[in-house]
Amino acid sequence: MLTAANNGLARSPTHFSGITMPVEIIPARPAHASDIARILFHAFGKISAEHGFPSDVDSLELGGMIAQLVTTRPDFTGFVAIDNGHVIGSNFIMLADEVGGIGPITIDPAHQGRQVGRRLMQAVIDAARAKGFQRLGLLQDSFNTRSLSLYASLGFTVREPAALIDIVPAEDIDPGIRPLTADDLDAADALCVRLQKFSRRNETRAAIDGGFGPLAKLRNGKLCGYLIPGIFGHANAESIADLVALLRNAAAHGGSATKSLIPLRNGDLFRALLTARCRVVKVMNQMTLGDYTPPTGTWLPSIEY
Template sequence: MDVTIRQATTDDTDRCGSVIYLAFKGIADRYQVPSFFPTQEFATEVIDSLIANPSVFGVVAESDSQIVGANFLDESDIIRKIGPTAVHPDFQSRKIGRKLMEALLERGREAVSIRLIQEASNTTSLSLYASVGFDVKEPAVLIGGKPKSKPDPTIEIRPLQESDLEECAALCKQVYGFERFQELQQAIEHFSPFVAVIQNRIIAYATATNFFGHGVAKNEADMQALLLGIAAAGDDPLSLIVPLCQASFFRWCLGEGFRVINTVNIMALGEYFEPQGCYFSSVAY
């Protein structure tokens, strides 16, 4: 079977959405875990936003004019992010996933580091990512729920604003070792990011409290205050990807009523520094 790898275009949105939905549904059904893309409509919306984003480079695998796979590289910040990666269920085990990964790794060959999140139950993708150079850096869990405790009234929880970007970027650099400035800026446009503030000083932020967003704080208490405040501000449950190395924070989440939804691995190729402080990962890293 001849397969061509080419750059994704806006004309590919619907077909890519279908491939992403079916691929993730197949994995979810096989391992009896929830899918990251529960509906085709949601998958198509995500792909539409990725293809439309000039900071994202997407590729598709095409065979006989049919799109059979897709993959995306986010080049917004110094650390590149890969995903979602998917091959149509009818075309798996034909090394198409490897070709998609190799195309993006060639594109990002000058990057300091490339990161991704891998579903731990999917042993096939784990083997693929490891074989092309990625290392597992942290096991993590996707958790969901709404904390039971009330927020601290002495800590202000408010939406993240444009004027907060520099301070949030500095906090991110302190915790992660580098800035995620463009990701912060895009969060204002696409999500509902929040900050926790004491005496006009930002102590924690979250770009989103679903698995698309990440959050950082100098310590666990600041992160707890942020999440309690965000939860109190809305009705929707929160979902976070929590690295298991943060055992105390994970236990706090369980005590607050969060439940484990899925297990994942944070993987990296290239430079990696263990984050300091308290943090939760996005679906990219």
Template sequence: MGVELIHAGLTHPGFYSVVAELDGRIVGSNFLDERSSVVGVGPLTIDPAVQNRGAGRRLMQDVMDRAAEQGAPGIRLLQSGYHTRSFSLYASLGFAFRETVACMQGPAISRAVTGHTVREATEADLAPCNELCRRVHGFDRGGEVADALGHGTARVVEHEGRITGYATDLAFFAHAVAETTTGLQALIASAPAFGGPGILVPARNSPLVQWGLANGLRVVQLMSLMTIGLYNEPAGAYLPSILY
């Protein structure tokens, strides 16, 4: 999975990538997802042999400079809760903690949610998905939705004849947005599996966390959502990706 992730970041035109070199060899790398107006950092990787020698800070400063050059209104990332050194690095660079996110994994729930219909998304759904994201977050993530449509992983949920939520996939590297927690439940319950380490659920959405636990999911790690610049309190329910 790590090789696939790095390969995607290096070959996708929507990602900026940078490496750190020491004595002629690569000792670290970082990426910036530029598919939306708000950009996402990561993954940041450092050779364990050279940790705590400034490479991580240099790599972070590089992508932050890139975001400023591109005029991005905001930068976001998710940080592993156990890793106090990376939290300290990001905080010292100006990132603000926003909320704790629970990574949840388990067997497919495979059931319908009354009154909500989940189906595969089509190209015609791109505009309503973007409009929904703008209402919830204040900006859209259309580049990611377009990629998910191309890969055949995007889904929408309909309630009372209109789209009330979407997911680019139910996976670690995917995000979802819905008007209500019930809409997210319908998307999650329809997934045949949860890709990678699992889905990312804002821990303050207690009804969704409790529902997931009651349906066989478990919390496998906690993460911190951190931001610089534009940030609006979500006006709806959502699942971030590992980038944000």
């Protein structure tokens, strides 16, 4: 019998016609997108339903959009796990700026608990390290004891609880808010480095170029805050009032802009949003691996980091 023992690929074998086949980890390609989309939909749907929460990937169509994005954008690196020729899981890392942002990771529910997730996590960590990235980050659902334990066992530390919040749209448009443009990049990134302690310049430029609806808030002609809306975005602002105005003006456009991740240790920001009747959907943990300097001031993470 052919066995894959001790060849480095043999940690999650499958038995097939009497032959023990290792699960292979290979680079993700656009041709894998439909399998990745299906697993994103089913894996997030199952774990969320088990805990009574809405799924982050609530349709196959959304799964398809995410899979297409992460398998085609040059700033994403990804891997799929192949079992007997079938994709059974995937994981991605965004390597756009100074911090690598991990996710989404999903394993086909029929294959969970076989250390495939651990191997896919190690694959993106190794890929990031090979490119010289010292800081990695991710956000995980606090109800997900398996992912929490997996990431912690790989060296990640919980840094910040963050609530996914439904933002109530502003009733009046703030005249100090306008679309963020390439001309704002220097000021926006200086604010990001001051508050979050690292640059997100490439990510912010991609949001401007990609038409993701980023907004700038100005006071006396100077940028005092910016927001890339939705959970894939992030924000930095001089004050809580500036950030709340940005969030609520963005939410007036509807769609993904109505959801945001709020760092819960910023109690005044959380209370300002509760006062505006915003609703908490669930709580997540921001976790990091490697160098970490705590952020200061008024900022928002993305679902990546």
